[in-house]
Amino acid sequence: MVGLVVVTHGGAADCLLDAVAGILGPLPAAVPISISMDETFDETLERVGQACDQVDAGAGVVILVDLQGSSPYQACMAMLDGSRAVEVVCGVNLAMLLKLATIDRREPNPPELAQVLRDVGKRSIRLGSELTGRVPFEEITK
Amino acid sequence: MVGLVVVTHGGAADCLLDAVAGILGPLPAAVPISISMDETFDETLERVGQACDQVDAGAGVVILVDLQGSSPYQACMAMLDGSRAVEVVCGVNLAMLLKLATIDRREPNPPELAQVLRDVGKRSIRLGSELTGRVPFEEITK
Numbered sequence: 531m532v533g534l535v536v537v538t539h540g541g542a543a544d545c546l547l548d549a550v551a552g553i554l555g556p557l558p559a560a561v562p563i564s565i566s567m568d569e570t571f572d573e574t575l576e577r578v579g580q581a582c583d584q585v586d587a588g589a590g591v592v593i594l595v596d597l598q599g600s601s602p603y604q605a606c607m608a609m610l611d612g613s614r615a616v617e618v619v620c621g622v623n624l625a626m627l628l629k630l631a632t633i634d635r636r637e638p639n640p641p642e643l644a645q646v647l648r649d650v651g652k653r654s655i656r657l658g659s660e661l662t663g664r665v666p667f668e669e670i671t672k
Numbered sequence: 673m674v675g676l677v678v679v680t681h682g683g684a685a686d687c688l689l690d691a692v693a694g695i696l697g698p699l700p701a702a703v704p705i706s707i708s709m710d711e712t713f714d715e716t717l718e719r720v721g722q723a724c725d726q727v728d729a730g731a732g733v734v735i736l737v738d739l740q741g742s743s744p745y746q747a748c749m750a751m752l753d754g755s756r757a758v759e760v761v762c763g764v765n766l767a768m769l770l771k772l773a774t775i776d777r778r779e780p781n782p783p784e785l786a787q788v789l790r791d792v793g794k795r796s797i798r799l800g801s802e803l804t805g806r807v808p809f810e811e812i813t814k
Contacts, residue, residue, distance in 0.1 A: 539691040539766065542684050545706075549738070550682040552709045555764050564687075567694045596691070596766040598711050598798055607800050611789040618800025619791070623765040624681065624738040644799050651763070655739055658760025 531635045532643050533585025534647040536622060537578060537606055538596040539567075546627055554631040558586045565602050566593040572665035582609055582616065588620035590615025590640040592647065625654030673777045674785050675727025676702035678764060679720060679748055680738040681709075688769055696773040697770065701727045707744050716747040724751055724758065731733025732782040736764040759786035767796030 534557060536543040544561035550557055561581040565574055582591045591614065593606045598620040609616045617640040619626065626647045633646065676699060678685040685704035692699055703723040707716055722732045733756065735748045740762040751758045759782040761768065764792045775788065 537696065538687070540687045542687040542691065542766070545680070545682045545684040545687050549684060553742075588700065593800075597770070598767075598796060598803065600695075607804065610800055610804065619797070620800065620803075621765050621767055621797035623763050623793075623797075624684070625740075625763055628739070633689055641799075641801065648797055651765075651773060651797040652794050655738065655761070655763035655765075655790055655797075657754055657783075657790055658735075658762065659783065661762070662749065662752065 531587060532589045532638065532640055533582070533587065533591040534630060535563060535578065535581040535585060535593045536560065536590060536627070537563045537565065537593060538622065539565055539602060540601065542596065543568050546622065546624060549624060550627045550631055554628060557627065557631055559587065559632070561585055571582045571601055574602055575608055578609060582614070584616055589636070591640045592616070592640050592644050594626060594647070596622050598651045615640045619644050619647050619651070621651060624635055624655060625652055626651045628630055639649065673701055673729060674731045674780065674782055675724070675729065675733040676770070676772060677705060677720065677723040677727060677735045678702065679705045679707065679735060679744050680764070681707055681744060684738065688764065690768060690774055691766060692769045696770060698726065699769070699773055701729065701777075702772070703727055713743055713747065716744055717750055720747045720751060724756070729754055731778070733758045734758075734782050734786050735799060736789070737762055737769060738764050757782045759783045761786050761789050761793070763793060765796060767791055768793045
């Protein structure tokens with residue numbers, strides 16, 4: 531089964547996995563890494579590496595991180611060193627993690643799984659007015 | 673200035689706004705609503721309504737919620753009752769909130785602002801391998 535590491539600025543990683551656990555049950559082989567503002571890059575790098583070791587049972591790891599270009603993102607990207615099968619998904623949101631609670635993680639490899647998560651994540655970003663067909667107030671009053 | 677309400681299952685709403693505060697400074701006129709599993713729909717509805725009242729200075733509100741179709745989402749959608757200018761964005765992630773720290777919220781109306789956030793959110797969801805040009809391990813070893 532592909533392992534999961536969720537990396538965020540502040541406590542969101544823990545909150546996101548707790549939310550999934552509350553909605554659909556706990557995700558197996560998933561580790562949250564909530565990064566504090568005073569953490570050094572080397573500390574983050576070590577924590578991400580240890581988490582990958584912890585969840586990788588041989589099928590590799592998908593790392594979900596909140597923000598492309600950030601220091602935590604750089605630590606995640608350092609895992610793409612060829613030492614194991616890893617893919618990084620930037621822009622993590624709850625829909626991606628819920629998908630992980632229902633998809634079979636034994637079949638796809640990390641790049642395949644990451645593509646599914648990317649597509650689910652993008653599709654999950656919608657406007658309320660698109661979903662109801664209701665016309666927003668500002669459009670009516672313009 | 674358009675007000676902001678961030679609504680999530682569990683504590684992610686608070687964590688996301690704290691992360692923005694840590695990276696770019698606190699967002700003005702923004703209220704997090706972290707919803708516990710044992711909260712009733714009516715309680716959520718009341719909290720979302722009160723938060724909208726709190727942040728709406730006359731220019732309306734954008735509500736960012738984590739998950740389309742969920743009970744918290746239904747509470748957010750109930751704000752689209754025509755009583756004020758509101759738009760809902762589903763699938764909240766950190767990139768959207770950071771955009772809100774840099775965009776001028778006095779000019780766009782809620783639907784216009786929500787469209788910007790939707791586009792930023794979708795663009796922020798990327799694969800690490802797309803960003804480096806590096807070929808994932810599984811592709812190499814396939």
